[in-house]
Amino acid sequence: QSxxxxxxxxxxxxxQSITISCTGTSNxxxxxxxxxxxxxxxxxxxxxxxxxxxxRPSGVSNRFSGSKSGxxxxxxxxxxxxxxxxxxxCCSYAxxxxxxxGGGTKLTVL
Amino acid sequence: QQQLQESGPxxxxxxxxxxLTCTVSGGSMSSYTYYWxxxxxxxGKGLEWIGSIYxxxxxxxxxxxxxxxxxxxxxxxxxxxxxxxxxxxxxxxxYYCARDxxxxxxxxxAPWGQGTLVTVSS
Numbered sequence: 001q002s003x004x005x006x007x008x009x010x011x012x013x014x015x016q017s018i019t020i021s022c023t024g025t026s027n028x029x030x031x032x033x034x035x036x037x038x039x040x041x042x043x044x045x046x047x048x049x050x051x052x053x054x055x056r057p058s059g060v061s062n063r064f065s066g067s068k069s070g071x072x073x074x075x076x077x078x079x080x081x082x083x084x085x086x087x088x089x090c091c092s093y094a095x096x097x098x099x100x101x102g103g104g105t106k107l108t109v110l
Numbered sequence: 111q112q113q114l115q116e117s118g119p120x121x122x123x124x125x126x127x128x129x130l131t132c133t134v135s136g137g138s139m140s141s142y143t144y145y146w147x148x149x150x151x152x153x154g155k156g157l158e159w160i161g162s163i164y165x166x167x168x169x170x171x172x173x174x175x176x177x178x179x180x181x182x183x184x185x186x187x188x189x190x191x192x193x194x195x196x197x198x199x200x201x202x203x204x205y206y207c208a209r210d211x212x213x214x215x216x217x218x219x220a221p222w223g224q225g226t227l228v229t230v231s232s
Contacts, residue, residue, distance in 0.1 A: 001172070001173050001174065003156070034212075034216040034217055034218075036216075036217055036218040036219070038157075038219075040157075045206055045222040045223065045224055045225055046149075046157065046206070046219070046222060047220075047222075048211070048218055048219060048220040051211075051212070051216070051218035052212075052216065052218070057211075057220060089156065089157050091157075091159070091217050091218075091219075092217065093215070093216055093217050096173070097170045097215065098159070098170060098171075098172060098173060099147075099159040099162070099170075099172075099217040100159065101149075101156060101157040101158060101159060102156070103156045104156040104157070
């Protein structure tokens with residue numbers, strides 16, 4: 001069971017949109033629509049922002065959106081704000097009834 | 111709204127057994143058909159799923175840790191627990207407990223506990 005692959009870092013200016021990719025295999029992302037995304041500010045617990053590929057929990061800004069194509073899931077953040085600067089992690093259900101996280105992506109708001 | 115709080119020793123020696131408990135407040139665990147999970151994060155590194163347990167006691171574990179992990183649940187105390195044997199320095203991490211809010215085993219964790227740092231050092 002290998003970790004999902006995310007870019008180590010992405011950056012964008014306030015107001016711009018950015019996309020973070022999360023690449024897995026046919027044993028996880030490719031075969032199941034159970035991808036979730038979390039943001040984590042330094043020293044804090046992760047916070048769920050997307051579940052089931054594209055659903056948003058109550059209270060999460062609609063600036064966050066998720067999608068999936070083949071073995072790759074994506075998180076898009078539109079209208080970047082300074083408060084979006086954080087680490088982002090994807091997570092997928094995988095065959096054998098397991099879960100696997102991505103390595104994490106550090107978002108810098110320039 | 112349910113809240114979760116981890117508790118347990120913060121310092122262990124190599125080869126010892128890590129035991130952590132997560133206490134759930136704001137509602138009875140037995141009233142909801144949720145999975146409850148443990149996730150850890152080594153200092154400066156990413157998240158790693160350890161395992162999840164259903165309110166009835168059935169479990170799913172990370173294959174890489176399965177031989178050393180045992181999870182249990184005590185709904186009468188509103189608690190679930192993690193036991194990790196034969197720890198090494200590689201097990202040093204912040205350990206989080208969380209609820210799988212899907213009602214099934216789909217890996218969307220909310221809410222989370224605040225996390226507890228466990229250090230393994232001789």
